[in-house]
Amino acid sequence: MRALLLCLALLLPAGPLGAQTAEPFRILNRTGQPATALYAVRAGRTDWGGNLLTHGPLPDGGGFRLRPNADAGCRFDLRLVLADGKEALVRGQEVCVERQIILDAAAARAIRSGAAANPQAPNRQARASTGTGFTVALDAILTNHHVVETCNRILVRTPDGRFLGATPPARVDRRLDLALLTVPGLDLPPLAFRSTPAIRRGEGVVAYGFPLSGLLSSDAKLTRGEVNGLNGLRDDATQMQISAEVQPGNSGGPLLDMQGHVVGVVVAKLNAQAVARQTGDIAQNVNFAIKGSEALGFLRTLNVAPVLAESRGAERSTPDIGDIAQGSTVFVRCER
Structure with missing residues (x-):
């Protein structure tokens, strides 16, 4: 069965605020001290733009x-x-829903020193493969087992360009092809899993x-498609078939x-060459994802x-879905 699937980890060689809308939102400082600078940018942007406090501290x-x-x-x-040189940082705030964002004592866990924790640099001389992961809890990234299998070191690159090291070992389920990474210093909002209703054939994804x-x-990269089938290859009940193109x-x-x-969780695409050898026909755009219910379990x-x-x-627009994913999705680098 594995011969008919292509896992999607990729092996590598060694080696400002502008035009305004009529819908404002408000930021409240409840940190216990004045703020000397305020930055607000679209989620996932790699820079912070300019300080908005042009008329003095907040x-x-x-x-x-x-x-x-x-x-x-x-x-x-x-x-x-903040006045003491630290910062209060929150990511992925839904300002169209919450028109008032409060940074208070509850956000104190997000107050950290300006230097990013756990920075690491890739070893460009190492053999490496790559994949993708996304935040599911504080300092926790979900990805595929085959992405991190046999790694000597695992790095993730955050949306703002930082490389952080995962703490071994990864916790894995080989049968489902899932792995959970612990990444100290990660400060990305977790993506929400769909609880209800059950996914149906034909839904957009x-x-x-x-x-x-x-x-x-x-x-x-973002691709849009549909749920084609509620089971995977040869009736694998842990997966679903999708038409969203993956590589x-x-x-x-x-x-x-x-x-x-x-x-x-995206996991594989059909091996068109193997299918062609068996059937004489070339299968097109047959891809698979591990069901969200299995990942939750x-x-x-x-x-x-x-x-x-x-x-x-x-439904939201496809660009809006991309914005949601961007702030919580990381590039995964496996070095051997």
């Missing part, structure tokens, strides 16, 4: 009103630089990840519904409590 208890760029979407990363690293550009490097990436909730066996959300109401 006192403790003070608020700052923002009108975002018309095409900035609904998810924002927010950063306060979006795959997000890092295919063909080193050949294509290094930024993440080597997509392994371990999130498959999201049109509300931006996780319904699966795996996480719960590890005492991880993922975020759950119902998928009801109006």
Whole structure:
């Protein structure tokens, strides 16, 4: 059966705020000290832009009103630089839903020194393969087992370009092809898993990840498709078949519904050459994802409590789904 599937880990050789809308949101400083700088950018952006506090510090208890760029979407990363040199940082805030974002004592866990924790640099001389992962809890990344199998070192690259090291060992389920990585210093919001209703054939889905690293550009790629079947190859009940195009490097990436909730983990595509040898015909665009329910079961066996959300109401646009995925999806590098 494995001969008919192509796993999607990719082996590598060694080696400012602008036009305004009418819908503002407000940031409240409840950190216990004044803030000397405030940054608010679209989630996943690799730089923070300019300091918005052009008229002086934001006192403790003070608020700052923002009108975002018309095409900035609904998810924002927010950063306060505090008087003592530390910072309060929150990512992936849904400002279209929560019009008031409070940084208070509850956010103190996000206050850290300005230097990123756990920075590491890739070893360009190592043999490496790559894949994708996404945040499911504090400092926790979900990916495929085959992405991290036999690694001597695992690095993840965050949306803002930092490389962080995973703490071994990865916790894995070889049967499901899932792995959970612990990455100290990760400060990305977890993606929410769809709780209800059950996924149906024909629903739209979006795959997000890092295919063909080193050949294509290094930024993440998004493809849209549909759920074609509710089981995988030869009636594998742990997987579903999808038409969203995936390539080597997509392994371990999130498959999201049109509300931006996780319904699966991208895992493989049909090996067209092997099928052609058996049938004389070339199969086209047959891809697979591990079902979200299976991923949830795996996480719960590890005492991880993922975020759950119902998928009801109006669908979001594909670019909005991409914005949701961007702030919580990482590039995974496995060095041997």
